[in-house]
Amino acid sequence: MKNKPIDEILLAPEIEPERYELLAGPAYHFQVARRDFFKGLGGGVLILFAVKEARAQQESGGGRRGGGRTAPQEISAWLHIGEDGVTTVYTGKVEVGQDIRTSLAQVVAEELRVSITTIRMVMGDTDLTPYDAGTFGSLTTPTMSPRLRKAAAAARESLLDLAAEQTKADRKSLLIADGKVTNPATKQSLTFSQLTKGQRLTRAIADDIALTPPDEWKIAGKPLTKLNGRDIVTGKHQYTSDLKLPGMLYGKVVRPAAFGATPSAIDTKAAEKMTGVTVVRDGDFIGVTAPTPTLAKRAMEAINVEWKTAQQPSSSEIFAHLKKTAAASDGRSATKRGSMTEGLAAAQQKLEQSYNIAYIAHAPLEPRAAVAEWKDGKLTVWTGTQRPFGVRSELASAFRIPEEKVRVIMPDTGSGYGGKHTGETAIEAARLAKAAGKPVKLVWTREEEFTWAYFRPAGVIDIKSGVSSDGKITAWAFHNYNSGSAGIRPVYDIPNQAIEFHSTDSPLRQGSYRALASTANHFAREVHLDELAASVKIDPLEFRLKNLKDQRLQAVLEAVTRRIEWEKRKPVAGRGFGIAGGFEKGGYVANCVEVAVDRTSGKVTILRIVTAFECGAIINPDGLKNQVEGSIIQGIGGALFEAIEFENGKILNPRFSRYRVPRFSDVPPLETILLDRKDLPSAGSGECPIVALAPAISNAIFAASGVRLRSLPMIPNGLKA
């Protein structure tokens, strides 16, 4: 039984839009006048790139949920080659540690044939850079990178045109390298500024401009460490929390006693008496400003509030709560193929299992911070956010001012992992600054970050499946409650499927996280596959390959198992290997993990993690390896011990002393295999490599101990069963 649309989807996995991206688009999108800005640029070559592709429109905010409006027909990126030979690239994408400042500069330098040291990246400044919906979904590499390559290629071509015109040489004979165009016959060389002669040439880009193919890359495709690395190791780089404006005050916000609590009585008298302190009240918002952070904290603590709280579900009952409050199926989020009844009838073994996923926190090491300043009716906010333009809209609507009266600047930030999409700190700092009449800095404490940011959703996943005696999966019903729908569809070739996402009531504020729900969906699926394989006594690798047509997933699975010599592995008491694979955001990953389990103490030690990752043509191998390793190490936390505990609207473990994150000694030897597919377009790497780790660990623990772990985190208190 074939159902064409689904086959197509399986063959060309689209990038899954995620309901938890917190991506509600603004109702209006006002243009900021850029003429003045262009005037200030001076001579040189200016390349404008108008958004045309449907994909770019989608990324710019149209076509996604909450939008419904069309994307602005706006310039999406530009670059300017100055007379001084410096090329400035303007992009709305932002840097949170994924090192796109470097990889984007690399592709521009490549196309322009200049040294990377002549590239300056201006990122995430809503007054200077073109509109961008945000830095998430591993979209920078597949979408922004080709756009900038085209912009740079267009600049290169117009410089060649100029040179041909000025030297009367045959255009085809000219060479462009190191910021110069040379005529090999006459040895005459002209620098970019000699070519532009103080004029400004403005060019738009033809969509079909020729790009340098990856196998001819000289700058891109090579390992390169962070461009501004020296500022990082000397402590000079200024994060938002490091900024200081003249006359700046420090802010603090009074936090409710529990989620959803409302103030019933507020006493601010003591705080108001403190010299230099301003108390700000606006609706339920209560905050203070003071000339020093210590005084701001003291004033905040001096405010007495009685809070009205309501009864709320706690972590001990969360999974039952999610199932109980699941919305009735609307059919819209369901994917059906074939017939489950027939599939189960054809099965030799049937299996039904449930998997649980806890809420976890991003815990970026730099907590949320913002510096806000009102000047001549314009609000400027520096803040670490993955969506500077989204935060601009939030500010405009919070203060009922037009977007052109708001500027959001995003300094390179102390990480996000999907956790910094929102602008709550920006709004708080701006509200305080407005009342105080001076710039205000607000830095959240670790406890605030753990409590008032948002979490990766908790979830329950129920799977019902059937397998034939020769190891073919015949039926696959997969129900996800609350986690999300990213990665919900299997890449495996299964004739009968019923897959559905169910929204539920979430007691905690939830949002996107590295790889979104893909981690949860892969965990349930890849553990369940091992269980199925065991039910018909087939080797887990063989079982996967039997049910798989996708060659890219096969390739990564084979790469990790070849590395550990899977076929030759011998049973050793208390030790075991596990594998898992997956795809997400255009990338393919497989993990093979070896663990040792001590059944007496319950201690589980990861001995080795082998990862194979493939995301098309590799732009920066070292940056890629760094991202893959980082995903794996972060993934260890969510797999083994990270979980938010809460009770009646309060977070019980809002500190690093009570919320365990991976540390140095948690990291086993990592072996990372990068498959470079120069024939395929480059995809992003910030998310996919995290998805297969947890199931590979669970499968390894089973192989070592016979204990099947179906909940994340798996062993917050060691192996008990």
Next chain:
Amino acid sequence: MKIVELQVNGNKHRVEVDDEQSLLSVLRDDLDLTGTKYGCGEGQCGACTVLLDGQPTRSCRMPAVNVGSKPITTIEDLEQNGRLHPLQQAFLDHGAMQCGYCISGMLMSGAGLLKKNPQPTEAEILRAMEGNICRCGTYPRIVAAIKQAASGRVAQKGGGK
């Protein structure tokens, strides 16, 4: 409020401090030495690490009034006369950073370790660094960088282990 005299990076600073003010806040908010970071305020993450009399110390847990005359070294003083400390160079060589927010603290903990123990074993490195969190997960590269700096080896470009 109290006036204290702090020895920071070889300079004397007279600062008026609040009794409960941490050394971290004095460095960042009063002396504008913002290379030292806040990550937790409870001594758990190491982002605020400085050297106090050569010893890696969590400045968020150290009241400024208790520092006395002990010399304080911050990340800003690791580079000398435009020359990077070998450990800083090793971090660059190994690309041992992503967002970079933990890096000042990592460098100060690592520099403190190498000062006391110029040839640490891997186990000694892990023990000394265990109190520093990198949420981006650059741990293997940091270990490799500390080993490189300890061995005095020259740069070996690109990559962790």
